[in-house]
Amino acid sequence: MFTGLSAFPLTPITGTGLDTAAYARLVERLAAAGVDSIGALGSTGSYAYLTRDQRAEAAKIAVGAAAGTPVMVGIGALTTSEVLALAEDAQNAGAAAVLLAPVSYQPLTDDEVFGLYEDVTRELSVPLCVYDNPRTTHFQFSDELHGRIAGLPGVGSIKIPGVPAGAKARVDALRARIPDTVTIGISGDPFAAAGLAAGCDAWYSALAGTFPDAAQAIMRDPAESERLRPLWDLFARHGGIRVLAAAATHLGLTGDRVLPRPLRELDGPAREEVIATLAALSL
């Protein structure tokens, strides 16, 4: 479950809610491409913006459309009680694993975050991936805290953010703190090739959620990542979710409206630049 290429699709949200048909097609396409697992309702999948009912529906659609490819479902929310409810829904939908970030409003202490994972793992019957994403949660895990959480029963992996420099030292330092049974997966697509070269066991990839072939090409040949630099530059400038939403619309995978308000789709010159970059990179 927690090794290889894990593809995180967009969850298309229109003015009236989840676009269930487009979402099913996105997931089917990933299963057909042969990714190792699918990450439903990750950050690029807008999990934080959906209601409990919408998330339960999306989880069911993803498991059905994945047709046997294991699906990990994001269960992050601001309160422990909501996380526990989402965990139950994800398991009922057939999730093979869950992904949990310490979503924050008030900055959380280490003991509060440990308490969250302790309270949730106690109730789970599928394995959990710890989601470390300071860009969205604004919580900084220490390696010591990663070690404490990774020792909880049922923790199977840690999804770490991209490491712009010194990936090997970062992965080694974390590996020294966690049990052998817990894998490390890289995210932050622009830094994935470096993370894999540094010994990460998995790539939790937003790119793969829309461009599974391109991500598989990077898995085979890390030099492919360098070729995609113009795309990474767009990710840095606009946020990956907005670039991938524009791409999915342009490719006809979704309608024009993809992102939950107040997020907005790229338009005008920014959208034109995404389209031109996709063409130049043959994506």
Added chain:
Amino acid sequence: MFTGLSAFPLTPITGTGLDTAAYARLVERLAAAGVDSIGALGSTGSYAYLTRDQRAEAAKIAVGAAAGTPVMVGIGALTTSEVLALAEDAQNAGAAAVLLAPVSYQPLTDDEVFGLYEDVTRELSVPLCVYDNPRTTHFQFSDELHGRIAGLPGVGSIKIPGVPAGAKARVDALRARIPDTVTIGISGDPFAAAGLAAGCDAWYSALAGTFPDAAQAIMRDPAESERLRPLWDLFARHGGIRVLAAAATHLGLTGDRVLPRPLRELDGPAREEVIATLAALSL
């Protein structure tokens, strides 16, 4: 509505939900103390952690218990659709104004934040206070953006974070960008006296939500703020919400359980230090 001392109470959350009796008592106490307005469901009031139903109930309780003191209700949420629903609930409960922060998961662009305020003010029939709190939302308003938003119909005030140094220059720069009809209110209690001295029209105060007399004393004599430095130090160390929750419990205003999980009440030496500091400051 948007001048003078505005008191922001805790919203006590037990294991089973909102402690309605304790919440009503907290608000009644503020009205009795003669604060100028009450800010229900601010950050210290845990708005981000409550369900729509709980927030609607809290808004009704606050307006009832305030007995004529105007109540501003926090309507922040991650999606525009949820904010609009919360605005409707707040108005139905009798709110005199609403408070809106650009709550974020994906980092928001200036245009997205402007779009949020545009979409919400279009639907409102009570005035809105723009809530600028980068510590919790991680969104940084530029003065240019504040100016654009303050020009929207119905915007009545801006709640700015504490300015540790150079408050006068900060307030003057902002004032130059916004209409005369829009007030500026300071928050970040440790810096409130400096903000008021710099010309802020209001103090949006978490301290006043639990210690209205102490806040009124600072309104009369800014030197009082210096006397409370040991309390400000505790705010910096533990977060104001945890210190005020411990204080409210110690004073018998609430039960032992106040904060929504994963947030935790202070215990052990941290709690003892809060209690000792309250005693030393005669709070």
